[in-house]
Amino acid sequence: MVSTDKRNQFPVRVRRAALELARQGPSALDGLYDLTSARLLRYALTLTRNHEDAEDALQAAMIRITVKPQALSQAKYPWAYFLRIVRNEAITVVRRRKPVSRLSPLSVPSIEAELALDDEEVRNQVRLAVRRLPPAQGEVVVLRIWEDMTFLEIATVLNQSPNTVASRFRYALEKLTRMLHSFENEPAVGSRK
Structure with missing residues (x-):
């Protein structure tokens, strides 16, 4: 398990990256992506149960954040807000799946x-x-x-x-x-x- 100090540091780092994105625009997206993508992909994979769909959800969430970076930087809890965006995008991706893909085995x-x-x-x-x-x-x-x-x-x-x-x-x-x-x-x- 992660220590309390490390657990508290990650949301702070996400907030900093979100503020940087709001200030600098899309050029600062790399920092936020590098910081959060592995965790967000793991979370999306839990929801979609398909790697490609999880990547699609993550990409859609990143686009939403890039278009409206102030929404993330001004959120009370940016990390929780970002997870909520990924969750919503994952649900959207799953709903759009073709019925046949729902029957395919887990990847x-x-x-x-x-x-x-x-x-x-x-x-x-x-x-x-x-x-x-x-x-x-x-x-x-x-x-x-x-x-x-x-x-x-x-x-x-x-x-x-x-x-x-x-x-x-x-x-x-x-x-x-x-x-x-x-x-x-x-x-x-x-x-x-």
């Missing part, structure tokens, strides 16, 4: 057969497990664990009550525990009895 990296579990395989199993959660629960997990946001901050982004957010997180953790426990009990690929 997740395959896990290569190895004799023993390694860190990358464990990370992949966690990613797969989070993607198997209902979207509302997966979204809360990503914001709470990877973005280290409080339930109140998440509630602001999702426009939900903190109690609803906390319940979704608790249910998600119960499901993840079961999913990952079953993974832990599977024999390693390539092992023999």
